[in-house]
Amino acid sequence: MLLSTKDLSFEYPGSSEMVFPDLDCGSGETHLILGPSGSGKTTLLHLLGGLLKPKSGSIKVNEIDIGKLSGSEADKFRGQHIGLVFQQPHFVSSLNVEENLLLAQKLAGQPTSSGKITELLEQLGIAEKLKKKTSELSAGEKQRLSIARALINRPAVILADEPTSALDDDNCKNVINLLEDLAAQNGSALIVVTHDKRLMDYFSKKTLLN
Amino acid sequence: MNIFKLSLKNLFHRPLSLTLSLLLFALGIGLISLMLNLNQQIQNQIDRNLAGIDLVVGAKGSPMQLVLSNMYHIDNPTGNISVEEATPFMRPGNPLIETAIPLSLGDNYNGFRIVGTTAEIVDLYQAEIDEGKVWEYDFEATIGAEVAQRLNIGLGHEFHGVHGLNKDDDMHVHDYMPPYVVKGILQPTGTVIDQLILVNTATVWMVHHDHDHSHDHEHGEEHDHDHSHSHEHEQDHHHDHDHNEEHQHEHNHSHDHEDNHHGHAHSHNDHHHAHGDDNGHVHGPGCGHHHEIGHSAEDRKGSNSIEFIMEHHGEDITALLLKYRGRNIQTLNLARQINQNTNMQAASPAIEINRLYDMMGSGIEIIQLLGWIIAIVSGISIFISLFQSLSGRKYELALIRVMGSSRSGIFSLIILEGIWIAFFGYAIGILLSKLAMFGVAGIIDSGFRYTIEAFSFVEGDAWLLVAALVIGLVAALIPAVIASGTDISKTLSEK
Numbered sequence: 001m002l003l004s005t006k007d008l009s010f011e012y013p014g015s016s017e018m019v020f021p022d023l024d025c026g027s028g029e030t031h032l033i034l035g036p037s038g039s040g041k042t043t044l045l046h047l048l049g050g051l052l053k054p055k056s057g058s059i060k061v062n063e064i065d066i067g068k069l070s071g072s073e074a075d076k077f078r079g080q081h082i083g084l085v086f087q088q089p090h091f092v093s094s095l096n097v098e099e100n101l102l103l104a105q106k107l108a109g110q111p112t113s114s115g116k117i118t119e120l121l122e123q124l125g126i127a128e129k130l131k132k133k134t135s136e137l138s139a140g141e142k143q144r145l146s147i148a149r150a151l152i153n154r155p156a157v158i159l160a161d162e163p164t165s166a167l168d169d170d171n172c173k174n175v176i177n178l179l180e181d182l183a184a185q186n187g188s189a190l191i192v193v194t195h196d197k198r199l200m201d202y203f204s205k206k207t208l209l210n
Numbered sequence: 211m212n213i214f215k216l217s218l219k220n221l222f223h224r225p226l227s228l229t230l231s232l233l234l235f236a237l238g239i240g241l242i243s244l245m246l247n248l249n250q251q252i253q254n255q256i257d258r259n260l261a262g263i264d265l266v267v268g269a270k271g272s273p274m275q276l277v278l279s280n281m282y283h284i285d286n287p288t289g290n291i292s293v294e295e296a297t298p299f300m301r302p303g304n305p306l307i308e309t310a311i312p313l314s315l316g317d318n319y320n321g322f323r324i325v326g327t328t329a330e331i332v333d334l335y336q337a338e339i340d341e342g343k344v345w346e347y348d349f350e351a352t353i354g355a356e357v358a359q360r361l362n363i364g365l366g367h368e369f370h371g372v373h374g375l376n377k378d379d380d381m382h383v384h385d386y387m388p389p390y391v392v393k394g395i396l397q398p399t400g401t402v403i404d405q406l407i408l409v410n411t412a413t414v415w416m417v418h419h420d421h422d423h424s425h426d427h428e429h430g431e432e433h434d435h436d437h438s439h440s441h442e443h444e445q446d447h448h449h450d451h452d453h454n455e456e457h458q459h460e461h462n463h464s465h466d467h468e469d470n471h472h473g474h475a476h477s478h479n480d481h482h483h484a485h486g487d488d489n490g491h492v493h494g495p496g497c498g499h500h501h502e503i504g505h506s507a508e509d510r511k512g513s514n515s516i517e518f519i520m521e522h523h524g525e526d527i528t529a530l531l532l533k534y535r536g537r538n539i540q541t542l543n544l545a546r547q548i549n550q551n552t553n554m555q556a557a558s559p560a561i562e563i564n565r566l567y568d569m570m571g572s573g574i575e576i577i578q579l580l581g582w583i584i585a586i587v588s589g590i591s592i593f594i595s596l597f598q599s600l601s602g603r604k605y606e607l608a609l610i611r612v613m614g615s616s617r618s619g620i621f622s623l624i625i626l627e628g629i630w631i632a633f634f635g636y637a638i639g640i641l642l643s644k645l646a647m648f649g650v651a652g653i654i655d656s657g658f659r660y661t662i663e664a665f666s667f668v669e670g671d672a673w674l675l676v677a678a679l680v681i682g683l684v685a686a687l688i689p690a691v692i693a694s695g696t697d698i699s700k701t702l703s704e705k
Contacts (some may be wrong), residue, residue, distance in 0.1 A: 072616035090606055092609065093223060094219040099219070103212075107619075
């Protein structure tokens with residue numbers, strides 16, 4: 001298993017404990033986590049991404065329990081093994097498209113490669129935006145660029161938080177297909193959390209939070 | 211693309227706030243550096259030109275003016291002193307005084323002062339002859355390296371002096387006199403002698419007397435004046451002069467020393483026909499008493515000696531530079547004795563220069579303080595600009611963490627941004643300071659003929675860099691702590 005959780009729970013200070021169902025996701029598998037607002041979808045995703053530390057239980061990515069890593073170890077591990085896609089695509093505004101991806105490579109400790117970047121952007125259909133400022137991209141292009149950033153280091157696990165909810169139907173279909181295709185191509189585990197019902201049909205495994 | 215490059219990119223992404231911070235920083239650093247350099251350069255010039263001179267003796271007036279005009283050749287002399295009064299201090303046997311160098315000022319050539327003096331001045335400033343020789347005969351000049359270089363003149367160059375000490379003082383050219391001929395050029399010394407034109411004292415006297423005379427002429431005296439005058443004419447001129455009220459002072463003076471003087475004139479008259487070479491000429495008639503200064507080649511060579519000057523009791527010199535044999539209670543009292551018992555004034559360069567430093571120092575301190583205030587305000591502007599940028603960059607800073615950067619990476623990023631502003635501000639400030647020094651050097655050069663190195667560095671410039679980086683670091687510290695401490699999960703959850 002690329003990703004597995006067991007007895008995972010989390011507690012925000014001053015609120016009640018959240019308990020999450022166990023998850024397993026293998027190479028090339030896709031997993032949809034559905035739930036209404038406030039059901040802890042984003043919290044779960046942040047736990048899986050090492051942005052939050054669980055109260056109890058384990059999160060294993062590539063057999064490493066990321067809940068037990070120190071702050072900077074978790075940062076480094078995340079950069080190398082986990083790709084994250086957010087609902088609102090944000091980038092480093094002082095950098096152009098290519099530089100944003102070069103930074104992602106650098107911060108993950110990977111060798112920087114413009115060739116890899118161009119190749120990935122071609123697959124995503126935005127290769128001609130290489131030298132553009134990120135602010136000049138359309139909403140769909142931005143989301144594709146954030147997929148590129150999540151995938152540039154060929155992570156074991158791709159975590160996407162509401163990647164399509166800000167997009168129209170065409171872009172939604174486009175983006176989810178790209179995510180699935182590239183995850184499959186990389187052999188990554190893809191986990192998407194959403195309340196977007198349009199995505200129901202695309203996923204083999206589904207978990208409902210409530 | 212790494213944190214280092216990213217910090218630079220981030221900086222230039224906010225050009226307006228960057229410009230404001232840079233300008234302030236550059237202004238503060240520039241002012242401080244300018245003051246440091248100016249102070250250093252001026253002190254260097256002042257110290258180099260002390261040249262071991264213990265006392266300056268000249269006419270009564272401001273002691274600082276006396277020192278500035280005769281040692282530094284800026285400002286006008288306080289007036290003249292008579293050779294007679296100065297003689298006791300020039301006498302080689304004086305038990306207190308090792309060297310006495312008479313100076314006679316009054317004219318310039320293209321702003322470079324022509325100084326009538328004795329050859330000892332060359333040793334005083336430890337100058338060496340580069341080309342030619344030290345002046346000996348009348349109208350021979352030995353010029354400082356700066357004079358030669360700036361005016362692009364060499365051996366054999368002939369020129370006329372202009373009355374006054376600064377270039378534009380007076381357009382009166384002494385062109386009815388024989389020209390000075392450059393006979394020697396000194397090696398550069400870094401001292402004031404580099405910018406002097408040295409001639410013998412007799413020449414200055416001649417030019418000066420003639421000048422006085424021609425002045426009468428310009429003022430509408432009704433007599434014909436032949437500048438290639440013969441000896442016979444002199445008596446007439448002498449007469450005219452005696453009754454010229456405009457020269458009352460000199461008139462009186464002439465009476466004081468009439469007897470004495472005539473004795474000299476006669477003794478020299480014996481040699482009157484001996485001169486006739488290319489330098490030979492009859493000097494202009496004197497102001498109230500005429501001098502026969504150096505008649506034969508032998509004599510004129512002698513006119514460069516201190517003994518020759520002492521023989522001419524009735525003449526004036528501008529000042530004496532004195533070097534003591536040693537310091538003792540008598541030398542300590544010498545200045546006071548001169549000030550109390552003679553019509554002359556004695557000023558100690560050490561005391562006057564310290565007074566000058568005190569005056570200059572407080573001005574420089576105030577400007578430096580202003581510089582530091584501006585630098586600190588610019589530090590605050592760096593702080594505000596970084597602090598303000600944080601709220602706008604919260605999400606992207608969180609993203610940088612998501613991409614694998616640690617908290618310390620974020621901390622370094624913000625600190626670097628502060629340090630970059632300080633560094634660039636410093637660089638621009640130093641550049642501004644050097645440009646300003648260049649401007650100041652131009653002003654000093656045209657005003658005083660001193661050469662100031664505009665593009666040199668002082669140790670303070672290096673310390674200023676350290677101080678600048680510390681200001682940048684401190685300004686960025688709080689924003690960096692805040693940015694690195696941000697909870698990224700919380701930031702990314704905010705819609």
